[in-house]
Amino acid sequence: MFDKEHIHKVIGEVIGESDFFLVEVHVTKGNLIQVFLDHTIGITVDDCATFSRKIEEKLNREEEDFELQVSSPGLGQPLKVIRQYHKAVGQLVNLTLKDDSIIRGTLESVKTSEPGTDPELIIRLAGTKKKPAPAVPVHIEIGQIKTAKIEIDFNKV
Structure with a gap:
């Protein structure tokens, strides 16, 4: 199972100095990694796809298989950060x-x-x-x- 702190570190590297920010990360026992990102003016599906590719590049699938989902927190979800x-x-x-x-x-x-x-x-x-x-x-x-x-x-x- 992936270490949540490692996932946070990878996401921090991928986001860098941009206006995107991490809201939440969930990692399940089946190695489903759910990443919720946002931006000051909103986040698009294309943004999510781009970040998904960049995050996946930094995680070693050969070491451990996983499923990665990157999305916005969603309308009606509680504010976290x-x-x-x-x-x-x-x-x-x-x-x-x-x-x-x-x-x-x-x-x-x-x-x-x-x-x-x-x-x-x-x-x-x-x-x-x-x-x-x-x-x-x-x-x-x-x-x-x-x-x-x-x-x-x-x-x-």
Whole structure:
């Protein structure tokens, strides 16, 4: 079975200094390697195919056979890394906090503080027909979040 750290290293070499970034890697016992990449302006099927070829070139298939899948994280999947939050600025997000409360609103900004402290999200809460949104946005530390997803706003589609 492939070592996940080795896969991370290979992906880092392949991505290099580009604006693409690694979101997640899964390695199964059957040597299925799933790589989820993203980019600040999105990732195309051609980008995924290019990275798949480059990653495969750096892995030794003669040493151990594997199946490699490279894709985007997918719409509706939880946000995993801070760069995804930056990319989601201006979008409607659904946050489930560690205390199981739910926050729904527009992600206005992501503040990265001093090293060793959690980045903070600034969210303008979404109102409802019966209850308008508060005028002041809320501040949520990333460490308080259990899951965060971008919500598709069908009114803007």
